[in-house]
Amino acid sequence: QVQLVESGGGLVQAGGSLRLSCVVSGRFARSFGMGWFRQAPGKEREFVAAITWNDGSTYYAGSVRGRFTISPDNAKNTVLLQMNSLKPEDTAVYFCAAAGRQVYIPTLKNGYDYWGQGTQVTVSS
Numbered sequence: 001q002v003q004l005v006e007s008g009g010g011l012v013q014a015g016g017s018l019r020l021s022c023v024v025s026g027r028f029a030r031s032f033g034m035g036w037f038r039q040a041p042g043k044e045r046e047f048v049a050a051i052t053w054n055d056g057s058t059y060y061a062g063s064v065r066g067r068f069t070i071s072p073d074n075a076k077n078t079v080l081l082q083m084n085s086l087k088p089e090d091t092a093v094y095f096c097a098a099a100g101r102q103v104y105i106p107t108l109k110n111g112y113d114y115w116g117q118g119t120q121v122t123v124s125s
Helices: none
Strands: 003-007 010-013 018-025 033-039 046-052 058-060 068-072 078-083 092-099 119-124
Touching: 003 092, 018 033, 018 092, 018 119, 033 078, 046 068, 046 078, 058 068, 078 092
Parallel strands: 010 119
Antiparallel strands: 003 018, 018 078, 033 046, 033 092, 046 058, 068 078, 092 119
């Protein structure tokens, strides 16, 4: 069974920083990339950032580009999301996801086969 476990969420003031971590474990051949999505109350789950392992390409939603950075953590099945200059509108549950297929679109939810349970990020004004 594949497990994705996020950590690092919490409460922070606007302008502050948080670093989220996601570890993939279990019976899993390999992932071809990983992504972060978020879901605020009453809203659809939306793309935040992604990284593909074949060439290290990164992708960001326009609302976070320049403030968030996705990176591997010494292993291709672990990914970090460094979040700087946080805004109240960044408040959401953040989910990490792993892609088990070689061909997929990194910015779309349906490209991912495995999901974590999410970690809450709350940014106060």
